[in-house]
Amino acid sequence: MKSLTPFYDPSISYEDNYAQGPFGLFKQLDKAQQVPTKSSKFLNVEVNLPFGQPAGPLLNANYIKAAFAYGFDLCVYKTVRTKLHKCHPLPNVLSVHPNDKLSSNLDTVLADTNYNQPLSITNSFGVPSFSPDVWQPDMADAVKSAGHGQCVIGSFQGTQSNGEIENDYALAAKLVKETNAPILEANLSCPNEGASKLLCFDIDKVERIVNAIKTAVPDRPLILKLAYFPDDERIVSLLTRVGSIIDGLSAINTLSAKPVDAKGNPALGENRKEGGVCxxxxxxxxxxxxxxxxxxxxxxxxxxxxxxxxGVSSSEHYHQFIKNGADAVMSATGAMWNPLLAIEIKKSL
Ligand SMILES: Cc1cc2nc3c(=O)[nH]c(=O)nc-3n(C[C@H](O)[C@H](O)[C@H](O)COP(=O)(O)O)c2cc1C
Known part of the structure; x- marks a missing residue:
């Protein structure tokens, strides 16, 4: 497996990555090559290949333009909010070394800066966002940069402290729509204030949020970003309540774990004992x-x-997801360390 220079540099801050990135091949757009594909339909858009990057690695329009150039045809613009929200301090990304696969039961994992393949990382940003007056024009620029068979998906989330959560989700959806993003994605795999640890597990709240978004923006397909659901019962409950209202489901976000350093201390700092692993x-x-x-x-x-x-980092993984029933596939960690991933998948068809 290739290990190229990642286009996001984990050793510097989120703000510096935002201002200076992307790095590596994503800075050299003349090295990109076009691989022709047979196009297909994903929701309301025609796509060259239903493959791309989920919310996270593509911080702004400069990142999205590079990802489009390297053939990632579905690009999710990193989750935005209705107000400025600061990023957690460094470290935001560390390599983690579980023995095999990570369980969904909050495993303890060694974390360091040895980014060996096959790569797993912990990411801990706190879902930062600039204020809408900064991200709206930038997202609009990203939307306009899509080539033939390419599309930007605008990811957003509500913030607990900004009044009723469903109203803040609806406002965020309206602000994203104003950028002309053809597809919206609501991130529901974030912490919840109630008894359910993640918002997507609180089905009553999910239903209220979905209804508020669909009332505010009825004319754009809506995808919900979900975490891993250990039990089928809750999947059925979610689908019963919103399955016919929403247009897509994106799964999964990270699995939670406890990253520790070689001495067993919390690797992300004392006040961040848990981190998401991807x-x-x-x-x-x-x-x-x-x-x-x-x-x-x-x-x-x-x-x-x-x-x-x-965990998609090869064409074989892409095909596994399609075989399991996915209509589109996306890669964050795999793509960050291998900007040629979309080109490789297209060549494998
Ligand atoms: C650097 C980074 C930042 C991320 N930020 C977000 C985010 O803002 N919103 C979101 O819904 N998911 C976010 N994610 C989660 C990814 O969208 C994805 O669900 C997760 O990383 C699993 O995919 P992977 O194994 O290909 O990395 C982020 C992931 C990474 C690696």
Whole structure:
């Protein structure tokens, strides 16, 4: 497996990556090559290949333009909010070394800066956002930069302290729509204030949020970004309540773990004992979630699209997700360390 210079530099701050990045090949757009493909339809858009990058690695329009140049045809603009929200201090990204695959039970994992393949990382940013007056024109620029068969998906989330959470989600959706993003994605795999640890597990709240977004922006397809659901019961409950209202589900976000340094101390700092893990160690969970979503989609006669995410770093992984029922596939960690991934997948077809 290739280990190229990552286009996001984990050794410097998020703000510096935002201002100076992307790095490596993503800075050299003349090295990109076009690989022709047979186009297909994803939701309301025609895409060259239903493959791209999920919310996170593509911080702004400069990153999106590079990703489009290197053939990532579905590019999610990193999650934005209705107000400025600061990033956690460094470290934001560390390499993690689980023995095999990570469980969904908050495993303790060694974390350091040895970015060996097959790569898994912890990411801990706190979902930062600039204020809308900064991100709206930038997202609009990213939307305009899409070539033929390419599309920007605008990711957003509400913030607990900004009043009723569903109203803040609806406002964020409206602000994203104003940038002309053709598809919206609501990140629901974030912390919740109630008894359910993540928002997407709080089905009553999810239903309120989905209704508020669809009322505010009825004319754009809506994808929900989900975490890994260990139990089928909650998947069925979610699909029963919103399965016919939403247009797509993207799964999965990271699995939570406790990253520790060689001495056993919290690697992200004393006040961040837990971090989300993504990359190779969570692919089993992404594949499992996609096949269960596909199974219930069929059983319940629903039509939503499935975006498969989690540990994709090769064309073989892309094909596994498609086989399990994904309509589109995305890679964050794999793509960050291999900007040629989309080109490689297109060549494998
Ligand atoms: C650097 C980084 C930042 C991320 N930021 C976000 C985010 O803002 N919103 C979101 O929904 N997911 C975010 N994610 C999660 C990814 O979208 C994805 O669900 C997860 O990393 C699993 O995919 P992977 O194994 O290919 O990395 C982020 C991931 C990474 C690596």
């Amino acid at each position: 990359g190779d160690a969570i692919r089993w969970a992404g594949l499992d979630m996609v096949s269960r979503l596909a199974k219930y989609r069929k059983q319940m006669d629903l039509k939503f699209a499935i975006v498969g995410v989690g």
